[in-house]
Amino acid sequence: MAGDVREDNQPYDDINVTPMLDLAYVLLVVFIILTTASVQGIKVESPVTSAAENLAKPQTRAITVTRQGDVFLDAYPVDMAQLETRLAQFKALNPALPVVLKGDAAAQYDKVMQALEICKKLGITEVGLVTKRAQ
Known part of the structure; x- marks a missing residue:
């Protein structure tokens, strides 16, 4: 023991x-x-404005147009047809879908206008343009 x-x-x-x-x-x-x-979104050089800063709402989708004319939805590269399809899917889930458009200051104006036309076509009325605040 x-x-x-x-x-x-x-x-x-x-x-x-x-x-x-x-x-x-x-x-x-x-x-x-x-x-x-x-890590979300694509870094672009935003144009400068003296308008008040708008805060993004939850569920906001970001469309980004780079200097080279590449288009991204959130952080994913898309062409205009894919952009329209995906935005339509998000719009079906959330009828008041807010979207922000981040265009590089030197981006092709045509690409930015195409993105805005897609939003208009889908009935997305809450579209914000991302800018930098003027000093």
Whole structure:
């Protein structure tokens, strides 16, 4: 009996680190997902205006026209037909769909007008133009 008591009180020779590694991997995955999810939209050089700043509403979709004339819906490249199809899908889910149009100051005016015409055709009335505030 004395031998049994002594074996129960012996210190562990090694520590099981598997639960700690599992936690570290979960935290790493969460960090990666949150970091990549926060990156949204395409960076463009917005034109300057002295108008008051409008705040984007939830569920807002962003149409971006780059300097080269590329068109993006949120952060995804689209052509005009895809833009119309996807906006129509979003409009079906939310009849009061707000859209913001971010056009580069040196972008092709024709592409910006095509995007506005698509919004008009779909009956999207809440369209905001993104600009920089004048100093």
